[in-house]
Amino acid sequence: MSRPSASTAPSRPSDSAAASRPSASAALRTKLALTTPLLRAATTALWQPDSLRPRYLNYLAAMHGLIQASVPLLELAAEWCDRQPPGDPLAAPLARYFRLHAEQERGHDDWLLADLAAAGAEAPSALPPVVVAELSGAQYYWIRHHHPVVLLGYIAALEGNAPAPWLADRLAEHTGLPPAAFRTLRDHAALDTGHLADLENLLDELPLTAAQQTAVAVSALHTVDGITRLFRQLADTSEHPGAPG
Amino acid sequence: MTDQQVTLSRLAAAGFDIDAFTEEQQEVLRKLTPHEVAVLLDLKHRLDEVGPEVQAHSEIAGGALF
Numbered sequence: 001m002s003r004p005s006a007s008t009a010p011s012r013p014s015d016s017a018a019a020s021r022p023s024a025s026a027a028l029r030t031k032l033a034l035t036t037p038l039l040r041a042a043t044t045a046l047w048q049p050d051s052l053r054p055r056y057l058n059y060l061a062a063m064h065g066l067i068q069a070s071v072p073l074l075e076l077a078a079e080w081c082d083r084q085p086p087g088d089p090l091a092a093p094l095a096r097y098f099r100l101h102a103e104q105e106r107g108h109d110d111w112l113l114a115d116l117a118a119a120g121a122e123a124p125s126a127l128p129p130v131v132v133a134e135l136s137g138a139q140y141y142w143i144r145h146h147h148p149v150v151l152l153g154y155i156a157a158l159e160g161n162a163p164a165p166w167l168a169d170r171l172a173e174h175t176g177l178p179p180a181a182f183r184t185l186r187d188h189a190a191l192d193t194g195h196l197a198d199l200e201n202l203l204d205e206l207p208l209t210a211a212q213q214t215a216v217a218v219s220a221l222h223t224v225d226g227i228t229r230l231f232r233q234l235a236d237t238s239e240h241p242g243a244p245g
Numbered sequence: 246m247t248d249q250q251v252t253l254s255r256l257a258a259a260g261f262d263i264d265a266f267t268e269e270q271q272e273v274l275r276k277l278t279p280h281e282v283a284v285l286l287d288l289k290h291r292l293d294e295v296g297p298e299v300q301a302h303s304e305i306a307g308g309a310l311f
Contacts, residue, residue, distance in 0.1 A: 022269065022272075022273055026273075027273045030266070030270045030273040030274065031273065031274070031277065031281065031285075033266070033270070034256070034261050034274070034285060035285070035288060036305075037262070038288065038289065038292050040304075040305060040306075041292075042292075043305075043306045043307060043308050044304070044306065046306075046308060047306050047308070059308070063310050066310065067311070070311050105311065108310075154311075155311055158309045158310060158311035159309075159311050161307050161308070161309035162307050162309060162310070163306070163307045163308050163309075163310075164304070164305060164306050164307045167306050167307065167308065170306075184310065185308075188310055189307075192311070195311075214278045214280060214281060217281050218280050218281055218284055221281060221284040221285060221288065222284055224288065225284065225287065225288040225291070227309050228288065228292065229291070231308065232292070
């Protein structure tokens with residue numbers, strides 16, 4: 001196994017001790033690297049060729065459930081940044097980031113509906129999986145009852161495990177579905193690398209306390225836990241209720 | 246054994262491949278808080294119950310979306 005990658009560039013060193021510490025983004029990356037084998041195993045199971053077509057449709061439906069919460073979460077986080085007590089040094093830069101990111105993510109849930117339609121499947125109407133509610137629900141709680149900075153962990157975990165650039169072509173080959181059914185995967189493979197870089201820059205610029213770094217990391221690890229469980233559940237499915245006969 | 250050494254030992258005992266991390270990265274892991282360790286151990290235990298992991302040669306396919 002190769003060594004997990006983690007930049008060790010110091011973040012805004014104010015003294016020699018700070019200069020020797022890894023940046024906030026590098027520390028988070030190291031913590032998340034512990035989970036890489038687990039997530040890799042889950043995605044291997046998710047994308048196994050057997051019964052891939054119905055599983056891919058179930059994946060699109062589940063991801064629609066998750067992504068439809070992205071922009072509302074970002075908007076809620078921005079709103080709660082505005083509500084932070086005067087003097088909170090995170091509030092203004094976080095609010096700017098959340099509002100900008102909301103515009104970048106707006107409408108992506110519609111991409112998933114278009115992918116489903118291109119695959120001949122209906123829009124999801126069933127209750128989204130419980131783990132989808134757990135994933136986004138935890139963020140609603142932490143934004144309102146702790147601090148909106150926690151949402152950065154959720155974003156880091158999801159955008160840090162974006163689809164590989166080759167995944168859409170591989171799935172198209174195995175499912176026989178048209179290219180139009182893979183727009184979300186293709187575009188996220190291209191977009192999320194830049195989004196992750198923006199997020200890591202923000203993490204390194206913010207004056208995060210140790211407790212806030214921990215909160216972001218717990219949020220990220222909780223998100224990996226949820227997405228791994230979701231992928232495991234999807235891997236076990238072999239039928240899609242909205243698929244054409 | 247110090248608390249920081251205990252943290253690494255607990256992670257290794259749970260099956261995390263600590264030796265794959267550089268010394269600098271291990272320093273980050275030594276300083277994990279109890280809350281972070283708890284989430285990691287919970288994640289690992291739950292997935293261990295599912296069955297053997299296919300890890301060694303699997304590709305990084307990804308698939309998470311935000």
